[in-house]
Amino acid sequence: MSVESVSSPASVVAPAAVTGPAPAGIGANLPPWPQVDFAEFGEIEVKPVSRIQKLTGAFLSRNWLTIPHVTHQDDADITTLEAFRKAYYEDGATVKLTPLVFLIKAAVRALQTFPQFNASLDGDGKNLVLKKYFHIGVAVDTRFGLLVPVLRDCDKKSVLELAAELTAVSSKAREKGLSMAEMSGGCFSISSLGGVGGTGFTPIINAPEVAILGVTKTRLTPQPSDEGGVEWHKMLPLSLSYDHRVINGADAARFTALIATLLADPQALAA
Incomplete structure (x- = not known):
């Protein structure tokens, strides 16, 4: 691994990205962690916590304690998207075109429509910094833990360009790890978590970002057909955690609804 990284199940935070001190008193009055001799109750094995896990725990604790998290759940119908991908592969394509690439493009369109999601509070929390660029972090499961490489200028790249870049950076993350600059x-x-399972979860926001999108396993859901019968649709669960200081619930619902609408038209995203 080229540079020691800081990783978490939902996010990676580079120390350089941290601005300003945590609010005074946060966690200061909590009772001490219980000290227990677990060997009293049965056989145990003691393994040291890695440096990465220690750093990760500190960032996760800070983010969870200082950001008022709310998680909005929704579903996206990706029946047409899956048919589009199947046709793409039947044409003998060599670039791996995953649903995640379409999620990246849909997220960019949603960020463009709702700029408060593409923002950060400054160090003292008095100003909202609105970003004019679109860099998307994507969690990758590796032997080092979950790392989050950042794909830059996603608004200027096609789905095929993003697919090739995502494949390359994911391979690098799994084989060598990533530098802080790359995250x-x-x-x-x-x-x-679509390749693993689940129906929803609460991803922890990657400060200083103000929102993070989690997705879980696609499920088949019956829907009424135009002919009066039943047809099966592929539904992708969406879990959007957002900073309630910056984003309200109505905008979160509109954000995920727009992503669902965009995913339903994969040809437009691929254009």
């Missing part, structure tokens, strides 16, 4: 500067993060 810094993100505007918005996506954490996908």
Whole structure:
């Protein structure tokens, strides 16, 4: 691993991205952690916590304690998207075109429509910094833990360009790890558990970002057909955690609804 990284199940935070001290008193009056001799109750094994886990725990604790998290749940119908991908592969394509690439493009369109999601509070919390660039972080499962490489200028790249870049950076993350520079500067993060399972979760916001999108396993759902029968649709669960100091619930609902609408038209995203 080229540079020691800081990783978490939902996000990665580079120290350079941290601005300003945590609010005074946060966690100061909590009772001490219980000290227990677990060997009293049965056989145990003691393993040291890695440096990465220690750093991760500190950032996660800070983010969870200082950011008022709310998680909005929604579903996106990706039946047409999956048909589009199937046709793409049947044409003998060589670039791996995953649903995650379309999520990146949909997220960019949603960030453009709702600029408060593409923002950060400054160090003292008095100003909202609106970003004019679109860098998306994507969680990658590796032997080092979950790392989040940042794909830059996603608004200027096609789905095929993003697919090739995502494949390359994911391979690098799994084989060698990533530098802090490769995990810094993100505007918005996506954490996908679709290949593992689940129906929803609460991803922790990657400060100083103000929102993060989690996705879980696609499920088949019956829907009424125009002919009066039933047809099965592929539904992708969306879990959007957002900073309630910056974003309200109505805008979160509009944000995920727009992502669902965009995913339903994969040809427009691929254009």
